[in-house]
Amino acid sequence: MANTxxxxxxxxxCHYCAYTAADMAGSRRLSYPPNxxxxxxxxxxxxxxxxxxxxxxxxxxxxxxxxCLEGDCHFKNGxxxxxxxxxxxxxxxxxxxxxxxxxEMITMSAGxxxxxxxxxxxxxxxxxxxxxxxxxxxxxxxxxxxxx
Amino acid sequence: xxxxxxxxxxxxxxxxxxxxTLFFMDxxxxxKDYELYYQRAINxxxxxxxxxxxxxxxxxxxxxxxxxxxxxAQSGIPQRSVFDMVVLSTGFRVSxxxxxxxxxxxxxxxxxNYAKTTSFDPVATSRxxxxxxxxxxxxxxxxxxxxxxxxAAHRAATNxxxxxxxTKDSDIFPPEKDVSGQDTRIGIFVCDCGHNIGGVxxxxxxxxxxxxxxxxxxxxxxxxxxxxxxxxxIESEIQTHDLNRVVIGGCSPRSHETLFQDTVRRAGLNKYLxxxxxxxDQDTWVHLDRPEDASNKAKDLIRMAVCGVALxxxxxDHVVPVNKAVLVVGGGVTGMxxxxxxxxxxxxxxxxxxxxxxxxxxxxLRKTLxxxxxxxxxxxxxxxxxxxxxxxVMTNAMIVDHSGMPGLFKTGLQVAPRWQYRQIEHGVTILxxxxxxxxxxxxxxxxxxxxxxxxxxxxxxxxxxxxxxxxEKVVMIQxxxxxxxxxxxxxxxxxxxxxxNALRILDINPEAQIAILYRDMRTPGFQEDAFREARSRxxxxxxxxxDDAPDVRxxxxxxxxxxxxxxxxxKLELTxxxxxxxxxxxxxxxxxxELSMIFHLPRTTDGYFLxxxxxxxxxxxxxxxxxxxxxxxxxKTIRESVAQAHGAVARAMTLxxxxxxxxxxxxxxxxxxxxxxxxxxxxxxxxxxxFINAEGYxxxxxxxxxxxxVCAAECPAKAIQLMQYEDDQIMAKLYGLLERVK
Numbered sequence: 001m002a003n004t005x006x007x008x009x010x011x012x013x014c015h016y017c018a019y020t021a022a023d024m025a026g027s028r029r030l031s032y033p034p035n036x037x038x039x040x041x042x043x044x045x046x047x048x049x050x051x052x053x054x055x056x057x058x059x060x061x062x063x064x065x066x067x068c069l070e071g072d073c074h075f076k077n078g079x080x081x082x083x084x085x086x087x088x089x090x091x092x093x094x095x096x097x098x099x100x101x102x103x104e105m106i107t108m109s110a111g112x113x114x115x116x117x118x119x120x121x122x123x124x125x126x127x128x129x130x131x132x133x134x135x136x137x138x139x140x141x142x143x144x145x146x147x148x
Numbered sequence: 149x150x151x152x153x154x155x156x157x158x159x160x161x162x163x164x165x166x167x168x169t170l171f172f173m174d175x176x177x178x179x180k181d182y183e184l185y186y187q188r189a190i191n192x193x194x195x196x197x198x199x200x201x202x203x204x205x206x207x208x209x210x211x212x213x214x215x216x217x218x219x220x221a222q223s224g225i226p227q228r229s230v231f232d233m234v235v236l237s238t239g240f241r242v243s244x245x246x247x248x249x250x251x252x253x254x255x256x257x258x259x260x261n262y263a264k265t266t267s268f269d270p271v272a273t274s275r276x277x278x279x280x281x282x283x284x285x286x287x288x289x290x291x292x293x294x295x296x297x298x299x300a301a302h303r304a305a306t307n308x309x310x311x312x313x314x315t316k317d318s319d320i321f322p323p324e325k326d327v328s329g330q331d332t333r334i335g336i337f338v339c340d341c342g343h344n345i346g347g348v349x350x351x352x353x354x355x356x357x358x359x360x361x362x363x364x365x366x367x368x369x370x371x372x373x374x375x376x377x378x379x380x381x382i383e384s385e386i387q388t389h390d391l392n393r394v395v396i397g398g399c400s401p402r403s404h405e406t407l408f409q410d411t412v413r414r415a416g417l418n419k420y421l422x423x424x425x426x427x428x429d430q431d432t433w434v435h436l437d438r439p440e441d442a443s444n445k446a447k448d449l450i451r452m453a454v455c456g457v458a459l460x461x462x463x464x465d466h467v468v469p470v471n472k473a474v475l476v477v478g479g480g481v482t483g484m485x486x487x488x489x490x491x492x493x494x495x496x497x498x499x500x501x502x503x504x505x506x507x508x509x510x511x512x513l514r515k516t517l518x519x520x521x522x523x524x525x526x527x528x529x530x531x532x533x534x535x536x537x538x539x540x541v542m543t544n545a546m547i548v549d550h551s552g553m554p555g556l557f558k559t560g561l562q563v564a565p566r567w568q569y570r571q572i573e574h575g576v577t578i579l580x581x582x583x584x585x586x587x588x589x590x591x592x593x594x595x596x597x598x599x600x601x602x603x604x605x606x607x608x609x610x611x612x613x614x615x616x617x618x619x620e621k622v623v624m625i626q627x628x629x630x631x632x633x634x635x636x637x638x639x640x641x642x643x644x645x646x647x648x649n650a651l652r653i654l655d656i657n658p659e660a661q662i663a664i665l666y667r668d669m670r671t672p673g674f675q676e677d678a679f680r681e682a683r684s685r686x687x688x689x690x691x692x693x694x695d696d697a698p699d700v701r702x703x704x705x706x707x708x709x710x711x712x713x714x715x716x717x718x719k720l721e722l723t724x725x726x727x728x729x730x731x732x733x734x735x736x737x738x739x740x741x742e743l744s745m746i747f748h749l750p751r752t753t754d755g756y757f758l759x760x761x762x763x764x765x766x767x768x769x770x771x772x773x774x775x776x777x778x779x780x781x782x783x784k785t786i787r788e789s790v791a792q793a794h795g796a797v798a799r800a801m802t803l804x805x806x807x808x809x810x811x812x813x814x815x816x817x818x819x820x821x822x823x824x825x826x827x828x829x830x831x832x833x834x835x836x837x838x839f840i841n842a843e844g845y846x847x848x849x850x851x852x853x854x855x856x857x858v859c860a861a862e863c864p865a866k867a868i869q870l871m872q873y874e875d876d877q878i879m880a881k882l883y884g885l886l887e888r889v890k
Contacts, residue, residue, distance in 0.1 A: 010882065015402075016770060017750070023400045026429030027762075028188075029160055034441040037448060037885050038430055040401070042814055042873060045834075046857030051878055058886035074748045074771070075856035076834035085861070110750035110770060111758045117434070 007061035007127040009036045011120070012051070014044045016074040017110045018066030024113030025120075032120035035127075043067070044105075045078025052089050056098050059136045062127035064104040066116075072109060079107060098135060102127060149182055149289065151237045152189045159193045160436045161347065169196040169229065171218060174668040179289055180762070180782035181752065183631060183638040205234055221691070221714040240287045253278060258674065262286050267520045267787040271300045271794065279303045286673040291766040292788070298767060298795035302489055305801065324462065325416045327392040332363040332458050335391035336450065337382050339373030339398035341428055348432040349443040354397065357447050361454045365389050373398045379411045386415035393421050393460065395453045397446065399428040403761055418462030420813060420872060425453040448885055455884030456877045463813035463871050466850055470555040470809045471575035473498065474800060477547065477743070480508020481786055482778025482793045483580035484529040489797035491538035495804055498572050499533065500561060501543045502739070506530045508582050509733075509779070512603055514610045516786055517648045517678055550746045551835075553854060554773035555809035575809070576773050576800045577747070579757060580793065581740065583733040583779035586639070588629035591700045591729055598707050599700075599727045602645040609652050616656045619725040623709045624650065625698055626666040628729040632694070637754055639732020640783040643670045646730050647678040650687050663688040663722060665698050665711055690714070700727065733783040740780065749774060756782050767796045773809070775799050814855035814872045820845040822867035829859035829868060 013019040019040050025032065041047055044067025055063050065086055067079035083105045090100030104123060108115045155168045170189075175197070177186040189195045202218035208230065215230045242261040250257055256264040256274035263273050263280040271279050281296035282288070288296075336358045340346030351369045359367035366389045370378045373396060386394065394417070396408050401424040409419035427446040435442035472495055476487045479501030487497045505511070507526045514522055533539055544564035552558040555575045562569055585603050592599045600608070602624075609616055624646045630639040643666070650662045664687060671679045683689065690713050692698055698711035707727040713720050735755030744751050749769050750758040757776045760768040767775050777792035778784070784792070803809060818829075818838075823845040829838040830846065835854050841847040846867070848859070857870035869875060 008886065010885065016748070020402065020750070020770065023402055023426075023429040026400070026433035029156070029433055029436060031434050031437055034431075034435045034438060034445045037445070037452070038426070039452070039878065039881055039885075041857065041878070042870070043856035043858065046861050046870060046873060048861040048875065050875075051882065054879060055882055055886070058883060060882075060886055071745055072748065072750070075854060075858065076748075078834060078856045078858050081832065081858055081862070109758075111752050 005128060005132055007035050007124060007130075007132070008059065009062040009064070009124060009127060010055050010060045011036050011038045011064050011066055012041050012044065012047045013038050013066045014046075014068060014074075014079070015040055015042050017068035017072065018044070018106070018108055018116065020110035021066075021108050021112045021116040024111065025117040026113075028113050030113055030117035032117040033124040035124045036120045043073065043075045043078035044082035045073075045075060047082055047085070049085055049089050049092075052086075052103060053092070056093065056102070056133060056135055059133055061130070061133045062102045062104075062123060064106050064119075064123055066106045066108065066119075069107045069109050083107075098133060099130065102130060102133065149177055149179065149185070151235075152177070152186055152195070154235065155195045156185075156189055156193050159195065163437065164194075167196065169198055169231070171198050171200055171202050171216070173199070173201050174670065176668065176670045176672060178638045178640040178643075178670040178672060179291070180756070181637060184636060187636065222717070240283055242284065246284060255280075259677075260674065262674075267516045267518055267785075268525050268790055269303075270787050270791045271296055271303055277307050288673065290763045292791075294764065294766050295792050295795040298798040299791045300794075302794045302798035302801065305798070306489075306492060321413050322416045324413075324418050325392075327417070327421065327462065330392050332393055333365040333389065333391050334361075334363050334393040334395060334454055334457060335382075335386060335389060336361075336364055336367040336395045336397065336454065337370045337373060337378075337385075338368070338427070338446075338450070339370055339378070339396065341398060342372060345398070345428050345432045345446075348436055348439050349427075349446055354427075354443065354446050354450065358395075358397075358450050358454070361451055363393075363458055364454060365391055374404055374407055379407070382408075382411050383415045386412065386417065391415075392417065393423075393457045395423050395425060395450060395457050397425045397427045397450050397453070400424075400426050400430070403764060420463040421457070421460050423453040423457035423460065425449040451887070452881040452884040455880040459874070459877045459880050465813050466811045466815055467808045468553065468555045468811055468851065470803060470806060471557070471573055472496065472804050473572070473574040474804070475500065475557070475559055475572060475574040475577045476580060477577065478508065478580035478582055478778070478780065479503075479506040479533075479541065479543065480580060480582045480778065480789075481510045481526065481529065482582065482780075482789045483508070483578075484533045485790055485793035486578050486580055486777060486796050486800075487539050488529070488532055488536065489794060490800060490804075491536045493797075493801065495538065497536075497539045498574060499539055499541045500545045500547065501541070502546060504544050504564075506533060506541070506543070509585060510786060512585070512607065513786075514606050515648065515652070517644050517675060522786065547743065547746060553852075554771070554811060555803070557773065576803055577775070578796050578800060579743065579747075579749075579769070579774065579776045579780050580778045580796075581736060581743065581780040583756070583783060584736045586629045586635075586731040586734040588731060590628055591625060591698075591727065592702060592707065593729055593731075596702050596707060596727075598705060598725060599729065601729050601731045602642065602649055603731075605649050605726075605728050606645075609649065609656065613656050616653055616660075619653070619657060619660050621722060621724045622650075622653060622660055622662045622726045622728065623707070623722055623724040624662070624664045624728040624730060625700075625709075626664065626669075626730045628731050629734070630732045631667065635734060635754065638670065638783075639730075639734075640670070641785055642730035642732045644675045644678065644785065646728070647671065647675070647682050649728065650682050651678060651685070654685050654687075661686075661688070663690060663724075665690050665692050665709075667692060667694065690720075733779055736780075747771065747774065756780065767792060767799050772811075773803060812855070812872070814857075814870060815850045815853040816848045816855070816857065816859050816868050816870050818846050818848055819867045819869070822865045824865050824867075826864065828862050828864060832858050832862040834858060 073079040086105040094100040200218040202216045204217040258264045279300040281300035282293045413419045487499045549560035737755040775796040777796035778789040860868040860870045
């Protein structure tokens with residue numbers, strides 16, 4: 001069972017750095033696990049706590065928010081705010097038993113295609129070890145009907 | 149480079165089922181970050197590089213295979229390898245038609261039949277008013293071709309007296325259809341992008357799957373989606389099927405969103421009723437080795453886009469007036485050339501230079517490879533720059549802050565001697581901050597008088613030729629401080645500098661014996677002529693490997709150089725009167741780091757500014773209104789820097805020629821009935837835009853909003869939405885993805 005577990009991972013990527021780095025990973029053909037699904041946001045600071053919580057509620061096994069390097073944010077400090085928000089949501093996840101380690105804030109510059117691919121691989125491996133999101137054990141059918 | 153790329157693509161597609169061997173004489177990966185690509189080909193892809201010039205390819209009649217006979221330097225004995233296929237790297241030559249055309253136009257060609265141009269005006273032909281760009285100017289890669297295309301556009305504009313009438317959107321596009329109240333009718337168009345997508349996944353299968361998603365009226369495969377025919381097809385399909393939302397499955401929205409937005413707009417839809425699923429850069433390119441997973445992921449990404457696009461609604465772009473002044477940072481050859489190009493077109497230019505004089509690194513350079521007088525050119529550029537009534541030069545000036553938005557930037561400076569603060573307002577910025585000569589403390593540099601860099605030698609040749617006359621032996625070492633672990637990239641300019649200086653030494657002192665110790669001679673284009681001339685005039689070239697670098701010892705006034713000659717396969721010792729190190733350029737890390745923080749711009753790992761798209765937008769930086777030129781982009785010759793300066797002027801003029809700039813629609817809007825005036829948005833906004841208005845609600849000035857969405861994320865009442873990235877759209881994508889999770 002554990003061997004066949006393929007985690008579903010959501011990566012919220014800021015347009016200016018992480019999303020660009022993801023494109024660069026593409027143009028350099030750097031492979032990473034297909035489990036990672038990118039949602040583009042203008043700034044990592046746009047990622048709301050509710051987006052992250054809903055992702056877990058609907059069964060995502062891991063979520064990461066990827067923004068610019070500290071000091072490099074296109075919007076001054078959106079990434080710092082995102083980092084703080086991620087810390088806060090990690091605590092919530094711990095409290096409700098999902099586990100804060102399923103959520104991560106990652107920073108990189110637009111030129112770091114290698115870093116993007118590597119963190120995508122590392123995070124996927126980490127979540128693979130964590131196993132499936134426990135929410136799914138309880139709400140599988142319910143969330144499915146809600147999604148439809 | 150082309151060969152390496154093809155070798156890598158072959159490995160990616162067929163893995164280890166195909167062994168790839170690349171025969172080469174010198175590996176010429178001198179473009180920006182090309183050396184890193186070469187290293188990856190060796191270390192990560194396991195491509196077998198053989199340094200040799202094969203002399204015979206024969207067919208083996210029994211098997212139809214091809215045998216290649218070659219000899220390497222390590223063993224003079226001919227070796228034979230057998231291959232299924234042989235691909236020849238054949239390069240370029242000028243076609244007879246073009247030669248004939250040149251005759252009719254009356255432009256001069258060089259000895260290789262390419263258009264003749266000069267170092268300081270590299271896209272101007274011998275006839276005023278006729279310009280050249282791309283391969284006809286000389287063999288080159290895509291980025292350089294793009295740069296020259298822009299450069300030629302600028303040079304041509306200098307001959308025209310005024311800008312053509314501006315075209316308005318209403319001249320090009322039909323009126324927008326009102327889609328409110330309509331049932332959602334989504335059209336999906338999935339591109340195969342040649343082999344890029346279609347070679348990895350079954351596009352037909354994805355299209356069929358997508359047809360079954362909710363509200364999808366049309367799902368089709370399109371060949372190369374960005375081709376003119378395909379765009380016309382999408383346009384007509386939108387009209388025929390009365391579609392009101394469009395999803396494109398293809399490459400990154402970063403490079404192609406505008407193109408598809410125009411298509412949607414031509415079909416009468418608002419351009420924001422479009423969503424792009426990035427199934428190339430973020431799927432097929434990164435999951436080449438797992439086609440089935442890539443195919444499933446493409447379906448996921450398209451399903452997410454379908455869910456998101458259904459909730460889009462028409463938006464109006466935010467338009468700002470363009471301040472037609474330009475800030476040029478850096479007063480070297482590139483900065484001055486850019487400033488003059490813009491000022492001559494009538495634009496106000498602020499030229500900011502951190503040192504006390506104009507000219508930059510080129511001030512310490514005297515001659516180019518083709519023999520042009522650099523000093524005279526700089527003097528002329530400086531004179532024109534300083535006396536131009538449209539250019540305000542600020543030397544000893546430091547940039548300290550930056551605010552505003554594209555078209556309406558404000559940049560703060562401190563200017564010596566009193567470091568008083570002043571702010572300038574400008575619509576466009578060109579970064580021409582240059583690079584710095586590398587001076588690694590190796591091979592007795594700065595310890596022994598007989599050791600110098602190529603840049604030092606250039607000065608000695610001009611100023612103390614009698615010293616050159618006294619030299620019996622000269623040794624040059626290439627790649628000093630570049631292509632190393634610490635600085636892995638190639639410095640690009642050093643091979644031609646070594647040849648230039650070797651030939652100048654021989655001009656002064658024909659008896660001098662010159663040896664150049666090199667790793668690969670990188671003489672692209674017509675620099676090859678100098679390489680050939682140097683060999684024919686007796687310059688000795690000996691290759692060394694990184695793990696067997698030359699050894700240098702002081703020997704009185706002279707220097708003894710010990711190196712391994714790969715052809716003789718023995719250690720040789722040369723005692724030389726002058727040891728010249730080819731040290732190249734390194735990024736001005738302090739400057740680019742500081743400016744990348746102030747302007748929010750990305751850099752490469754080795755500290756150069758990173759352009760928006762390496763091939764398609766080599767002069768544009770990711771922040772609209774910012775451009776880069778010269779050695780701030782990567783090491784390059786003056787000739788190449790001037791082409792980039794001209795190109796950056798043309799890119800800047802595409803913005804300056806218009807009275808307004810389109811900043812997109814991503815601005816935050818407040819729903820007053822939900823707002824509790826809690827001040828959280830006021831405190832959260834990085835740009836201090838929201839305020840509580842007289843009615844007691846948060847108000848966000850659309851003109852000043854930068855579109856980050858921080859306020860929307862922090863608003864506890866969810867009274868703020870960032871257009872284009874509204875919460876319901878993000879959620880819809882999320883739910884779309886997680887729908888399949890059980």
